[in-house]
Amino acid sequence: MSITREELISMYTKMLTIRRFEERAVREWASGAIPGLIHSYIGQEAVAVGVCAHLGVDDRIVSNHRGHGHCIAKGADLKRMMAEIYGKKTGYCKGKGGSMHIADFSIGMLGANGIVCAGLPIAVGAALAAQLESKDRVTVVFFGDGASNEGAFHESLNLASIWKLPIIFACENNLYGANTLIWDVVRLSSVAERARAYAIPGRVVDGNDVVEVYEAAQEAVVAARSGEGPHFLEFRTYRWRHHFEGGYFPDLRPKDEVEAWKERCPIKRFEQKLLTNGVLDRAGQEAINLQVMSRVEDAVGFAIESPFPDPEDALKGVYSE
Amino acid sequence: MSITREELISMYTKMLTIRRFEERAVREWASGAIPGLIHSYIGQEAVAVGVCAHLGVDDRIVSNHRGHGHCIAKGADLKRMMAEIYGKKTGYCKGKGGSMHIADFSIGMLGANGIVCAGLPIAVGAALAAQLESKDRVTVVFFGDGASNEGAFHESLNLASIWKLPIIFACENNLYGANTLIWDVVRLSSVAERARAYAIPGRVVDGNDVVEVYEAAQEAVVAARSGEGPHFLEFRTYRWRHHFEGGYFPDLRPKDEVEAWKERCPIKRFEQKLLTNGVLDRAGQEAINLQVMSRVEDAVGFAIESPFPDPEDALKGVYSE
Amino acid sequence: MREITYQQAVLEALREEFRRDEKTLYFGTNINYELRQEFGEARVRGTPISESGFVGAAVGLAGSGFRPVVDIGMATFGFVAMDQMVNQAAKITYMFGGQAKFPIVIRMTVGTGQFMAAQHSISPYPIYMNTPGLKIILPSTPRDVKGLLKTAIRDNNPVIYFEHRLLGDITGEVPEEEYTIPLGLAEVKRKGADVTVVALARMVHVALDAAAEMAKEDISLEVIDPRTLVPLDRAAIRASVAKTGRLVVVDEACATCGAAAEIISLVVEDEETYALLKSHPKRVCGPDIPIPFSPPLEQYVAPDREKLILALREVIKKSPQ
Amino acid sequence: MREITYQQAVLEALREEFRRDEKTLYFGTNINYELRQEFGEARVRGTPISESGFVGAAVGLAGSGFRPVVDIGMATFGFVAMDQMVNQAAKITYMFGGQAKFPIVIRMTVGTGQFMAAQHSISPYPIYMNTPGLKIILPSTPRDVKGLLKTAIRDNNPVIYFEHRLLGDITGEVPEEEYTIPLGLAEVKRKGADVTVVALARMVHVALDAAAEMAKEDISLEVIDPRTLVPLDRAAIRASVAKTGRLVVVDEACATCGAAAEIISLVVEDEETYALLKSHPKRVCGPDIPIPFSPPLEQYVAPDREKLILALREVIKKSPQ
């Protein structure tokens, strides 16, 4: 690995933060404290973290309905995230957005999105903005395998290609869109192959190996920054939980498939590697875990203690000044 | 050529019919007799004719804004076509559709369309209908190079691929969508390459050579009928006239490019071949031309003599019984 | 009479019609498993997340003799398929001069109440009402939904079936024997003399609740449920207002250009009914804002019994005793 | 004062604002060549036929500090990009709690008069009025379009600019000096005492024409042009009706759930204004049909002076002397 120790520890910490945050959110949802829908990112942590490791605060990401991990990886504040998920006034969107719509424009997180694939054209615009300003800012858009069947996918990849935009299409192929197996709705052996239809370099990456993710993303980010245009990365991964918490349709994925993927836990694998390589020891690991747990705890505490917005706030903020 | 003499003559006659029909329509439009928009098919005749030569009345086609040629090739009645273009009660759509919306469901012509690329999903549905009925009916959808940048293109090819539908995507690449050069908005050396993203066989065909068109279409139609699924054919061709008659923006295509393509006139080339091969002689050619001219003349006469619809008819026919 | 849930009534309607007519088909990204079990994968078909593609395919299927029922899920997802609904399905019966029939049912869920925020909560029926060529049903009870959905499936035109997300679990009497309910027939859900309350979808139940409450004060509400928005039973609404002299329309959709505005207009522009009005008519609608996530915000914006009663008092000019 | 055409006024507005703010951008499938000449290919950008892609890109650009002006062309083409307008542009200011501004102008042409049939003739502003979060301008004169378009470009929100296709060539006085017109301010285009006529877009000219005609009979019309539909100048409309006691709304869009229904509703549900009404209000709108092609049909359906006068006589109860 050509990754610094600091960076490794930072990635590990972020992955663990996402995991603990999500575990907690799921628990709070089940208890009835969190309203609405939550799409958990558990199992996919390596993707967001490995990619965002290369991004500065000036770089931008656009996310989808499964966005908590992307937010945390990009550096969002756990408290304001959790408060938003709770629907509190102190949340990122003042309680107006909720889990599916967390954004933090101040750190280049341009928003989660409830409409499958809608983030891709928006990301194209953000990348065009960077190109027009001749800044070496990069835009990354995260989306699922299922999103690759929407028309906007095609239009976005084509626009990025013909305008040679500094954008990375980060497809998180967790094999399913809700209960639909991707290979039932895509007749190829990878989603990345689709990138060729736009002369965009594409490759398949083990999305449960953060180091592989990191290396693949590095290549793509460097290329984008130096004006080589878009890249397409398909990360093979898996969501551990149902499409969303308390889904009103059954989870039809094979139980043994779920179990097999849990065996390939991105965090456990990375942890093992770090322990083996001596980057981390048990004590260090424990310290990180405690620190992460306490930050998540603080976030939940903050969310619970925060006030709900005033009902009349509903009528405010439809337009900007 | 393994094409019968009869078929050759029939194709020649159809191409000439389209040419004469369009020349006449354009003239009538310029005189003010025809209202609205006309997108002339002149220069692309070999595509519609070479493809439709393989289709029976049970097979279906779906067309776009440049649809007169497709209608004629599929066997539509010139009189009812011209009457529709004139906005007359005797037209295919009782004057409600006009040039951009001619349809004849009785011969499997499911309609021209004013929205770029909208015909593709509709054609997918028609092909699915045939598959569900286990009939060996084929559906062909004609669309332009520009349409291949719409999201519906992607969705349609994918649906056709995963459902293995008996459909042929016939892309008429006339190099431009209005004034936009296709190679400025597609970074590939052919549109057909895009078919690979759906595991659909695709190829580029000289769309100004009706025999090449015929042969390529034959292969695709036979494959579709025998359950092998969709094919993608890209026909390289050129429109001789402006995007539409009297366009309110200028035609910016290079003059010499237009002239060079006129040199490659699909009708002249085919005529030459037929004369050389002795399939046709000058007298025969002249006879066909006269007969075609008189049919077009009859169509115009019919259109002119036909009554306009009663104004109150506007309010009828919004719903089917 | 037996009582079943709204959801069960929907399933019964589908089952009965699917048994009755083998040209019926069902598809969407989230398939109905009960239906699939009985009718198989060919007729009950999972789709990729390609709404524009599969709604368009429904148009093509309908034009080829099938009767597709398309499940879009939440109404917000319908916007990616808007062209196929607005420019194609709605227009082509008319545009093609009635050559073909396009029997299509499109299901979309509407409404607030589950804290899903702006991109999953919308009641866009006014948008479709402003699109000539579509029919629209919006049933509020198990009995109505069964009878109307059966009629919709037999109708030879595109029918949008809007289902309020909170109605699925409500129960009500549903005849065991076969019945259908014609489109365009409002139902008086409660007879009354003082004020006509026209209520849509879930608001029917809110209105009945308010009526029970107001009855305690000897104020008698006539609650009318149009049940279908296109065609709209103008005569029934006008007749009721002619009798009561007062009109309040309660609808969860945002006010501007909504169904409520239409209902008020059709009453006041009718000279005879206008002459019988005793008071200004009134709307109780959602405000013109995207739907917020946080429970206190969402609850603040949806019309409820209290807001309705407030409006009723205004038109009655009678304070609580 | 100098007179220029509507189209020239549009170009002036764009030029002035593009000089004023270098963050402005223009794009669409059909580029404005005059604009490109002055501002270059980077800022005046041709696009593929990918409306969903480039409208979405505009959202991303706006969220990244730019001020895109997007030309969709005919309003019917907008439906393929509907999700980006309705679910994204309109909602994300609110949904993200006001973190970012989304200054976007989207131009679409509306109306009948050129015999282009249903898929090229529509006036769908009611659809967008029912979409909270958008602003809407609908200017009827060269002076108004220049002033309003300049304001729209400076506005920090998505603004839809609807342009009636027949207005481009009309001329009118336009000040040479810099000016803007605020959104939400109706203009009394003609003062009068007997009937308030609220007229939209091209219908303003029809109403002025009718007013001149009626003046001969000593009937005095007050013609109000709302100019912007969102925000709508309720106060001005109510004030005028309070004065005249009579209201006719004339609009080319189809009636159901249209702007006219909204305008009637906002008048009659206002208790004070309602009390001052001398007659039932009336709509003169397009019928609920797709727009037919044939000239006698199209001309039959659009509101005109005669239809307006007929309605006026009905509310005035005064036959011609």
Ligand SMILES: Cc1ncc(C[n+]2csc(CCOP(=O)(O)OP(=O)(O)O)c2C)c(N)n1
């Ligand atoms: C346009 C649209 N259609 C359907 C949905 C409903 N929906 C939400 S998530 C989802 C599956 C998405 O699958 P994928 O893109 O693979 O992401 P994953 O959930 O697997 O992370 C669907 C169908 C939606 N939100 N938007």
Ligand SMILES: Cc1ncc(C[n+]2csc(CCOP(=O)(O)OP(=O)(O)O)c2C)c(N)n1
């Ligand atoms: C959705 C949509 N966007 C834009 C248009 C306007 N338009 C009509 S034809 C056309 C160009 C189409 O190009 P192509 O598909 O190559 O067909 P061709 O005209 O060359 O035959 C455009 C942009 C439209 N009709 N529909």
Ligand SMILES: [Mg+2]
């Ligand atoms: Mg997935």
Ligand SMILES: [Mg+2]
């Ligand atoms: Mg072309």
